[in-house]
Amino acid sequence: MYAKRFFSLVFLVFVATLVGACTNYKEPAQAAISQAESALDAMSVDAQKYLPDKYKEVQDAVDAAKATFEKNDYKGALAAAKDLPAKVTELGTEVAAAKQQAIAALTDTWNSLSADLPRMVDTIQSRVDMLSKSKKLPKNLDQATFDSAKAGLGELKGMWNAATQSFNSGNVEDAVAKAKTVQAKGTEVMAQLGMQAPPAS
Amino acid sequence: MEDKSKSTGSGADNPYAQYHVVKKGDTLSKIAQEFYGDAQLYPQIFEANRDVLKDPNQIQVGQKLRIP
Numbered sequence: 490m491y492a493k494r495f496f497s498l499v500f501l502v503f504v505a506t507l508v509g510a511c512t513n514y515k516e517p518a519q520a521a522i523s524q525a526e527s528a529l530d531a532m533s534v535d536a537q538k539y540l541p542d543k544y545k546e547v548q549d550a551v552d553a554a555k556a557t558f559e560k561n562d563y564k565g566a567l568a569a570a571k572d573l574p575a576k577v578t579e580l581g582t583e584v585a586a587a588k589q590q591a592i593a594a595l596t597d598t599w600n601s602l603s604a605d606l607p608r609m610v611d612t613i614q615s616r617v618d619m620l621s622k623s624k625k626l627p628k629n630l631d632q633a634t635f636d637s638a639k640a641g642l643g644e645l646k647g648m649w650n651a652a653t654q655s656f657n658s659g660n661v662e663d664a665v666a667k668a669k670t671v672q673a674k675g676t677e678v679m680a681q682l683g684m685q686a687p688p689a690s
Numbered sequence: 691m692e693d694k695s696k697s698t699g700s701g702a703d704n705p706y707a708q709y710h711v712v713k714k715g716d717t718l719s720k721i722a723q724e725f726y727g728d729a730q731l732y733p734q735i736f737e738a739n740r741d742v743l744k745d746p747n748q749i750q751v752g753q754k755l756r757i758p
Contacts, residue, residue, distance in 0.1 A: 605705060605706070608703075608704045608705070608706055608707075609706040611704075612704060612706040612707060612708065613706075615758045616708070616757075616758065619725075619726050619731060619734060619758055620726055620727070622726075622728070622731060622734075623726040623727045623728035623731060624727075624728050624730070625727040625728060626727045627723075627724060627725060627726060627727035628727070630727070675706075679706070683725075684706075684708050685708065686706060687705045687706065
């Protein structure tokens with residue numbers, strides 16, 4: 490009888506200790522995982538864009554800690570989550586550096602395009618003006634193609650204004666994308682007019 | 691026909707500037723006819739190349755002329 494009570498007491502103490510231990514690990518593990526997830530979410534757009542492999546690596550580590558937590562292995566989850574803040578911080582630093590580098594490269598591209606493309610537009614404008622003065626178009630240019638080129642020149646000016654506006658509003662990436670469209674369209678218009686564009690650099 | 695390579699002259703800093711290298715028998719009128727379909731537009735080619743041309747009737751084979 491005493492033995493039975495004794496073992497029941499021991500069992501209760503064991504269970505209480507176990508529950509206590511689990512509670513000790515559960516909350517810190519949950520907090521660490523949540524913090525890592527939030528920090529990762531905050532940088533996910535840039536991280537996936539500039540360092541997708543590194544982002545996946547950290548995301549996988551977060552997912553692994555979550556999976557361990559969901560199996561009620563709080564101690565294991567806490568151990569898995571222990572390094573997450575450092576990994577997320579490191580990723581954040583690397584993403585910021587990669588983004589800065591990418592923007593610097595885009596700015597260089599923009600500087601080059603913004604120096605060249607207005608001259609391209611001016612050169613096309615000059616030829617259109619000359620051809621508009623001509624009593625007859627040259628042999629290699631029919632009226633329909635000339636009209637199309639003139640319309641293309643109008644489009645080019647609008648496209649270039651849009652690219653400039655993007656740059657002025659701080660969106661270098663969009664500005665460069667639009668400028669490259671201007672370059673392609675300008676090359677097409679030049680070809681219509683029998684002009685030669687330099688090879689794209 | 692047209693030579694897009696860079697050259698010294700008024701279009702030197704413009705990679706899109708258009709050029710024509712003078713060949714035997716060329717005149718500014720012929721060049722204007724070729725590029726614009728109108729020989730009467732030769733003065734514009736002359737004006738665009740005043741840095742290398744003094745007389746519209748005197749162009750040299752091998753000269754690189756900018757075509758506006």
